[in-house]
Amino acid sequence: MKKAEYAERGPVPQDVIAAVAMELPPLAAGQVLLEVLAAPINPSDVLTLTGLYGLLPPLPAIGGNEGVGRVAETGEGVDAGWVGKTVLLPLGSGTWRTHLIAEAKGLVALPDGVDVQQLAMLSVNPPTALLMLSEFVDLQPGDWVIQNAANSAVGSYLIGIAKARGLNLVNIVRRESAVESVRKAGGENVLVDGEKLAKRVAEASGGAAIKLGIDSVGGPATDNLARCLAQGATLVNYGAMSGEPCHISPASFVFRDITLRGFWLSPWYRNATPQRRAEVFGEIGRLIATGQLRAPVQATYRLEDIKQAVAAAAAGERDGKILVLPNE
Template identity: 65%
Template sequence: MLKAEYQARGPVPQDVIDAVPLELPPITAGQALVRVLAAPINPSDVLTLTGEYGMLPPLPAIGGNEGVGEVLEVAADVTGLEPGQTVLLPVGCGTWRTHLIAEAQQLIPLPSADPKQLAMLTVNPPTAYLMLREFVDLQPGDWVIQNAANSGVGSYLIQLAKIRGLKTLNVVRRESAVAAVEAEGGDRVLVDGPDLPRRVREATGGAPVKLGIDAVGGASTDHLAACLSEGGVLVNYGRMSGEPCQVGVSSLVFRDVTLKGFWLARWFRQASPQQQKQLFGELIQLIASGQLKARIAATYDISQIKDAVAAAAAGARDGKILLVP
């Protein structure tokens, strides 16, 4: 048994984490022993290793915030869960390991489906789903613009928008990313630049764009804001550029564009159990049925954690990095 543990944080994320032996005690009442099947490496995981994320666990810590596993053993008093079941792991439990012990009531049974796709259920799909629904009342045929369209969230947003009959303008930072986003079903794919608003008007025929989704920050935020129609809402959920959001006066003052932030952890803290159940219920069915999926760039074993984190932190990749113990 292995775990990917870090005892410090630093600017080079792969330098602070190591695969070390894992020892687990016998399970006790109410618990289950789970073998981890797959766990992704998200941008937030990389920022946690560098110390730049908004919520940092105490050290030492095991990496990983989401994943799926197979139940190996349950305590005698546990009902509704049995060995062999695939389960969603508790959020933030440190999923970069081969095995873990969890409270049985925190494990959500999952339908039979590709565990690698199910492993990415907890973070990126809810982020895309909620940003499409929480800020603007969009109707079929409406346009949405997003940058970082080749990211995990970007891919899910394209698919969820298409399911709802929405049309997407997808902005990327390099020409080499265009083909993959087009293959995902993006209605229009554009490379970022100062002239983005003009190209967006040409692509939409001048139709209003009510919602923008920004993961980059810096000048890219301003480019998206300038593409929005009067009264549009721009939602930021990341800063891939490492720079603060910039929005020009012409957007804020003369066109009444609003800039808002979205953090999934805050939504979970404020949402009722019923809201969370409804969210996951819909997403689980979409993933299990194959209607919602993400590209996977590469998979790694826990013993390869340094290489895996380095690959996840690299900018030019096509798809998610997964740990598959």
């Protein structure tokens, strides 16, 4: 058994983490042993290693926040029928490891015959995309939305969910080389950020009123999106890929009544009712199972290569997610 552990944080994330040997205690009553099949490296994971994320675990810590596993063994009092089932790993459990112990009562079984690499990314980016399309503006089929970082993992989920809901989407990327990957993901109306973006967006949308903007870049890109929005629209920021604060002209607030909001998934997990969680994950699971929701995977790495995996995830100009396959 192995785990990817870090005992300090630093500006170069791959320098602080390493794969080391691990032992687990015997199962207690009500517990299961999970074999980790796949776990992604999200931007929040990289920020956690550098110490820049909003929620930091005590050190030493095991990397990884989500993933998918297979029940390998059950403890006393747990139905043996769980053995062999594919399940979500508990969120925030340190998923970059070969095995972990979890409480059986919290297990979420996943459908059989579905790509485990896609299922491994179910807990963070898909609900982020779905909730940003649901929680801020009452969107109806035919309405228009604009997003930047459309080639990101959240961006690709937004494309799939918007299409399934009958929404029109304008997709903005930061470089010409990313256009084709967004189109392969099913994205339409793909434009490169830059000068006269609002004019180009108006041409692509036929002058439609865009009710919702979704920003993951920050800096001047935030204002570029704001200028594309309709009177009274909402702009939601959920990241800062540029490394800069959101820049937005006072004119957008004063003269066009644009609202700027922020979104972070962690409070939603704390506050959502079990029924609401079931609704969100039910919709996401159905879309993944039917192939309507799929995120590109750039590369996969063994746990032993965690330094290279983190370096690849932290690098720019990726067109897909980096995944760790601990038992490969």
